[in-house]
Each structure stands twice: as structure tokens, then as C-alpha cells.
Amino acid sequence: MANAKILYIDDDPALSRLAERILSRHGYLVQHAPSVAAGLVSFEAGGFDAVVLDHYLQDSTGLHFLETIGEKARTVPILYVTGSSDAQVAITALRSGAADYVMKSPNEDFFPLLVSTLDQAVENHRLRLAKELADRQLLIAKERAELLLAEMNHRIANSLALVSAMIRMQIQTVSTEESKAVLMETQSRITAIAGVHRSLYTSESDGEVELDVYLRSLINELLTTTRTKEQQIEMVMELDRMFVTPDKAVSLGVIATELVTNAIKYAFPNRAGRIWVTLKAEPQQATLVIRDNGIGFSPSDRAQGTGLGSKLINAMATRLEGKVAYDASEGTLVTTAWSLQGAST
Known part of the structure; x- marks a missing residue:
């Protein structure tokens, strides 16, 4: 994943160097943290597209890292790595905010699986962010359109009310009852239409x-x-x-x-x-x-x-x-x- 920056938290220096070389070949920029404490400091500094988090660490476990960052785990995909055969560890990590997990194994399948899962986690996160941005923009556009529509209906209602007032003034100047009756009927019809536009910007139902x-x-x-x-x-x-x-x-x-x-x-x-x-x-x-x-x-x-x-x-x-x-x-x-x-x- 080109230009994606990864925080790799693992206390095994040899495995961490190997992971950095392999991930770099796949376009990732890797920053290593050897402990939960160091990982928390780096994570708070920000700028990462994903975190690879090992379960067993010298000073604590990856679960402590997830517990410490809390809801911030939702802002960056965290890939949990565990060598434990206990499925409950992976389930707890997922419940604590991890996006996915990979079982650490001594065979050659681990790194290809790590890269594949990491690619998917980063891409899914980017798609989610893009969707959230699009949803926000759509909501802003909808609110703006509703505001403009309400303003338009308000202006139309006011304009029709002005026309109605002008007709009312005209009624006072005509001399025949027939002419007055015609103008009054016209005024009533304009009032009926103006009322629709007035209702449109006060109604609880859009449009x-x-x-x-x-x-x-x-x-x-x-x-x-x-x-x-x-x-x-x-x-x-x-x-x-x-x-x-x-x-x-x-x-x-x-x-x-x-x-x-x-x-x-x-x-x-x-x-x-x-x-x-x-x-x-x-x-x-x-x-x-x-x-x-x-x-x-x-x-x-x-x-x-x-x-x-x-x-x-x-x-x-x-x-x-x-x-x-x-x-x-x-x-x-x-x-x-x-x-x-x-x-x-």
C-alpha cells in the first residue's frame, strides 16, 4: 500500500526488522515501537494509517494498549497479532477496537497473511473515511438546499402578500361594486397561493x-x-x-x-x-x-x-x-x- 505509514509494536527486534523489510517492499513506511509505552507515545503523535500490534510484550500486552487508547482505536485500523492459540484473545482484541487479527506462526505463511490483511484493513479504513466525508458533504448540501428552498418560499409568500396588499389598495379606488368584487376575488386567490408557500417553510414535512x-x-x-x-x-x-x-x-x-x-x-x-x-x-x-x-x-x-x-x-x-x-x-x-x-x- 503505497505511502501508508505503519506503527509496528513488537518487542522482538529480529522479527520487527524482518517485518519492516517485507512491509517496505509492499510500499509501507514502518516505524517500530518495542513496547506498549513507546507505542502509546508514537500513536499519540499521530500520522499513522494503521497499527500492527503484537499481543505478548515485555511490559504488558496489546490489550493494555487498546484499553489505553479507548475510542481512538476507531480512528486508525489496528491489526492485532497473537501467537496464542486461545481464540478468546482475538475476540477480546476485536471487542476492544482492533479492526482484524492475524495468528503468528513459525511457518512462511505469516508475512503474506499479514500483508494481505493489512492491505485490506487500510483500504477499508480509507473507504470508510471517504464515505463519512461524502455523507457529511451530502448532509451539508441537503441542509443548504433546504435553507435556500425555505428562503425562496418565504420570499414568494412575501411577494404575493405585497401584490395582495396592492390589490387591496386598488379596491379602495374603484367606483363600481362589480369592479370591487372582481378585485376582492382576485385578492382571495392570491392569498390562497401565498398560503401554500408560507406553509412550505413552516411545515415539518420536507417539500x-x-x-x-x-x-x-x-x-x-x-x-x-x-x-x-x-x-x-x-x-x-x-x-x-x-x-x-x-x-x-x-x-x-x-x-x-x-x-x-x-x-x-x-x-x-x-x-x-x-x-x-x-x-x-x-x-x-x-x-x-x-x-x-x-x-x-x-x-x-x-x-x-x-x-x-x-x-x-x-x-x-x-x-x-x-x-x-x-x-x-x-x-x-x-x-x-x-x-x-x-x-x-
């Missing part, structure tokens, strides 16, 4: 919107901004916890915005009523149900306003690959259903 939290915030805001002072409208929400992708959240937010806004504006000519919003997650599909106890509405009825709302609801349902069903038998009930396959709940 997904916590739909129940998002819808609750959106609908409460719609109730505050759309309801007149004379209206007494109660909002009842039962929302299952659910995570969806941003595009689904936008579609559902627009649908909820159109239906809740229409209910507030048109369902209660007597200025009092109740709106129920229910979000249910079932094993195969989810449903968003918006119901009111107002005068009732059917898609076949003549549109009040521009009629853009119904077109948007159908377009958003198509994006969801879902279906919208209306029931005007008692008030208005609109059910939007979509598949939950592959979704988080």
Missing part, C-alpha cells in the same frame, strides 16, 4: 404542505376579509391531519377559496348561517366537503358574478385528477374527492 393547518388558516382569513359586519356566519371545521404536495395544496386552496367565498357572499340573504368544512383522509382517497345551510346552489344555475369561480373549481379538480360533486337539496354541499395513493397522512 410537503400540512393541508389541515393550511386550510384552517386560509378559511379563517377568508371569513375575516370577506364577511361583512352585518353577517353572522359560523364556521365549523373538522380537518384530518394530512400532508400533500404543493401543487395539490394550491388546487385545494383555490377550490376552498371559491366555495367558501361564494357561500359567504351569496348563500345567506338573511345575513346569518353556518358553513361546514370537512377534510377526511381514508385509505384510498381523501375528500374535502364544503357545506352551508343557505339558499342552495347548483352548477346549472345562472352564475352570480363573473362565473370564473366555477371554471376555476373544475380546472383545479382536473389538476388533482379528482372529481367534484354538487348537492343542493339542503343548502349547498360540494364534495371534492381525489386519490391518496403515494400521499402522506
Whole structure:
């Protein structure tokens, strides 16, 4: 192993010189330590790619060396050499932090086995270090990407909020009620989209919107901004916890915005009523149900306003690959259903 530096701890000077010559021929740079004490001093100085550690030494055993360095044994591969036939010695060495072991024998197989095992230990250690470095770099890159994404969503939400504020100012300058209504509807739609981006940098799920939290915030805001002072409208929400992708959240937010806004504006000519919003997650599909106890509405009825709302609801349902069903038998009930396959709940 070219340029790899080895600390060789053994109290047999003849065997150590032979090991140094053989390992040098295989590209290793060898520094010899004749005792545990000397080996500890050299090890603490650092700079080694591996340690070859003999078991029986004059001042102690290799196990004492492993015990002394403790967790530092994980930072450099240590190859334990023992002539003992007791397998428990090798097992204890491995448990104490040795990367591998070689049985010392008087025949010619010892050094080829030592070189082979040392090559493998050094290479495995280098690969592990490379993997740890790559993992750290990947984690840093992931955290940076998440930070940039959160910042982007924050900026988009703020920009949309600014546009919404500009439209609100514009509403104060127009003279006709029809123009004001159109601008207010536009403002509500922008608010729905801005809420998605706001949710993306507060959600606990990476890249997904916590739909129940998002819808609750959106609908409460719609109730505050759309309801007149004379209206007494109660909002009842039962929302299952659910995570969806941003595009689904936008579609559902627009649908909820159109239906809740229409209910507030048109369902209660007597200025009092109740709106129920229910979000249910079932094993195969989810449903968003918006119901009111107002005068009732059917898609076949003549549109009040521009009629853009119904077109948007159908377009958003198509994006969801879902279906919208209306029931005007008692008030208005609109059910939007979509598949939950592959979704988080």
C-alpha cells in the first residue's frame, strides 16, 4: 500500500526488522515501537494509517494498549497479532477496537497473511473515511438546499402578500361594486397561493404542505376579509391531519377559496348561517366537503358574478385528477374527492 505509514509494536527486534523489510517492499513506511509505552507515545503523535500490534510484550500486552487508547482505536485500523492459540484473545482484541487479527506462526505463511490483511484493513479504513466525508458533504448540501428552498418560499409568500396588499389598495379606488368584487376575488386567490408557500417553510414535512393547518388558516382569513359586519356566519371545521404536495395544496386552496367565498357572499340573504368544512383522509382517497345551510346552489344555475369561480373549481379538480360533486337539496354541499395513493397522512 503505497505511502501508508505503519506503527509496528513488537518487542522482538529480529522479527520487527524482518517485518519492516517485507512491509517496505509492499510500499509501507514502518516505524517500530518495542513496547506498549513507546507505542502509546508514537500513536499519540499521530500520522499513522494503521497499527500492527503484537499481543505478548515485555511490559504488558496489546490489550493494555487498546484499553489505553479507548475510542481512538476507531480512528486508525489496528491489526492485532497473537501467537496464542486461545481464540478468546482475538475476540477480546476485536471487542476492544482492533479492526482484524492475524495468528503468528513459525511457518512462511505469516508475512503474506499479514500483508494481505493489512492491505485490506487500510483500504477499508480509507473507504470508510471517504464515505463519512461524502455523507457529511451530502448532509451539508441537503441542509443548504433546504435553507435556500425555505428562503425562496418565504420570499414568494412575501411577494404575493405585497401584490395582495396592492390589490387591496386598488379596491379602495374603484367606483363600481362589480369592479370591487372582481378585485376582492382576485385578492382571495392570491392569498390562497401565498398560503401554500408560507406553509412550505413552516411545515415539518420536507417539500410537503400540512393541508389541515393550511386550510384552517386560509378559511379563517377568508371569513375575516370577506364577511361583512352585518353577517353572522359560523364556521365549523373538522380537518384530518394530512400532508400533500404543493401543487395539490394550491388546487385545494383555490377550490376552498371559491366555495367558501361564494357561500359567504351569496348563500345567506338573511345575513346569518353556518358553513361546514370537512377534510377526511381514508385509505384510498381523501375528500374535502364544503357545506352551508343557505339558499342552495347548483352548477346549472345562472352564475352570480363573473362565473370564473366555477371554471376555476373544475380546472383545479382536473389538476388533482379528482372529481367534484354538487348537492343542493339542503343548502349547498360540494364534495371534492381525489386519490391518496403515494400521499402522506
